[in-house]
Amino acid sequence: MARRWPQTRGLTPRGSPGSTRPRRRSRRYDCRLSRVFMPRFLFVTSRSAFPPTSGDRQRTHLILKAAASVGDVDTLLMSRSVTETDLQPWRETLGRVEVVVPRFRGEEAPWRWIRPVAPKWIDRAAHNLGRQSRAWAPDREVGGWIARQLGRVRYDAIIGRYLQPTARAGALRYVPVVLDVDDLDTEVYASRLRVPGMSGWRRAVIRHHLRQLERIVPDHLRRCAHVWLAKPADRAVVDHPSVSVLPNIPFPGGQTADVACEPVDAAKGVLFIGSFTHRVNHEGVDYFLRAVWPKVHGACPEARFQIAGSGLRDEKAAAWEKEPGVEIIGFVDDLRACYRQCAFAVVPLFEGGGSKIKVLETLAFARTVLVTDHALAGYEDRLHHGESVWVARNETELADGCLKLLNDPALRADMGRRGCDIVAASYSYERFQAIVAETFEGVSAAHPEGVRRR
Structure with missing residues (x-):
């Protein structure tokens, strides 16, 4: 008896007659x-x-x-x-x-009647003032x-x-x-x-x-x-x-052998990479520039805060670049080149759930990372302060951590190598x-x- 393949719109089932998709072994x-x-x-x-x-x-x-x-x-x-x-x-x-x-929450009753006046603001008001149960309804x-x-x-x-x-x-x-x-x-x-x-x-x-x-x-x-x-x-x-x-x-799958970078003792770059369409990244960098970076740059004038990633608005990029020692890199195709030039990376984030992939990504490139205790969540059992990462709880500890890693190339190189080994062993595809x-x-x-x- 011939197998009956499921009927779908615009999709030829794998392995069926006429399919160009390879048939895999079934489970x-x-x-x-x-x-x-x-x-x-x-x-x-x-x-x-x-x-x-x-x-x-x-x-x-x-x-x-x-x-x-x-x-x-x-x-x-x-x-x-x-x-x-x-x-x-x-x-x-x-x-x-x-x-x-x-639909947006503002496109539902009772908000939909006034939404045409100012869609963006009505959507925001509906989210802030409306019941969460409506946002979860099918x-x-x-x-x-x-x-x-x-x-x-x-x-x-x-x-x-x-x-x-x-x-x-x-x-x-x-x-x-x-x-x-x-x-x-x-x-x-x-x-x-x-x-x-x-x-x-x-x-x-x-x-x-x-x-x-x-x-x-x-x-x-x-x-x-x-x-x-x-x-x-x-x-x-x-x-x-x-x-x-x-x-x-780490994307694409924890393979550190091909991406790990050799340490550069003379490097003075402090790197942040993230998508700025994500509000948490935007606010984290804002906080770091306001509360931490002036202390770091004042004590180490040759230090550079390198900001890379997509989605950063032109006006915000221009404002950040006015700060002493700040370089806006923008979107990069070659992450390895970006990490190769830096001394270490920083993840100055205080909110969000899950775990931060950028922590593992940095270590996969054999660069250590300065993190808040919140940003380390999910990795505490394998990544330890002073061994593979540097952990800070507030702006003073963030500034002190930056200066410690900038001024001690041997320490940050050892931490990067240990972190890279941990990622390869424990976070594989x-x-x-x-x-x-x-x-x-x-x-x-x-x-x-x-x-x-x-």
Whole structure:
């Protein structure tokens, strides 16, 4: 009896007649028919995998790649900013992707009646003043697309990237869902309350949101079959019977042998690399320039603060470059050249959830990194102060750490080498892929019927 291939729009199944996509060895079997079946997953995300120039995009890319090594993956991308240029390499390397745009909170009642007057401000007011439960409610258009897709194609599991977008897509109406928490929403909001110098009104809004999320998040987590966490410490705050730690790894996969740079004793560059479309990076650099850099440059005038990354607005770049010793590099294609010229990197961030991939990326290039204690979260068991990284708790310790590393080339070189070895041994793509494969084996065994309505 010939196998009946699932019907999809615009996608030729792997290994079927006429397909140009190579057929992989299957991982699932139907014993009654003695036939081999390829697992199939629906990946739901609001974060694009291309271009992989930021930590969230890199993790999206890596999860997709690991899932594609186990089975076929179709992706639902909920994004307004993605371009066809971004989607082309996605379709060529990671399979089918469909873009469906959810509504902004300001496009829903009662805000939609006044939104045309000032869309940006109304969206912000709806987010700040509205109930969080509405922001987590399934979007009609996205949920409708999922329902129609599940009516056409049999999937073995839904993979959700972040909890809120997964809920917004209506995916939690179905089982089984494997959720990549990465940045736990309650942790993100709690960390914002610890940011130095925050205004009173903003702190009040964040507290208001956090109280609501503390009720919403646990209920939504319970609807998932399995949860991936980015760091071990999250086990203490995520109450779920099926949890595993899927650690962040350097992109494209923890291979340090090809990128490690030789130390440069004369280097005086302090490097920050990040995407400035991410507010946390923007505010972290602002804080470092305001509270830390004047002390460093005053004590070491030859020091240079090198700022690299995409998404930095021209007016902000011009303002930062007026500061003594600051160099704006902008987007770079060759990260190795950037790291080769610096003495060490800095991650002066105080908020956010998950773990910071840029910490591992720096060590993969054999450069040590000066981090806040918050930025080290998730790596404390392997990366230790004074051995592979330098940890600071406040602006004074950040300035002192900068000067120590600038003035001691031998110390920073030893720390960079040790960190590079740790990354190669503990943060490999092979380990990452094995965790993903093991998860799907367990979920498939518990839900042999595949995705169904809850």
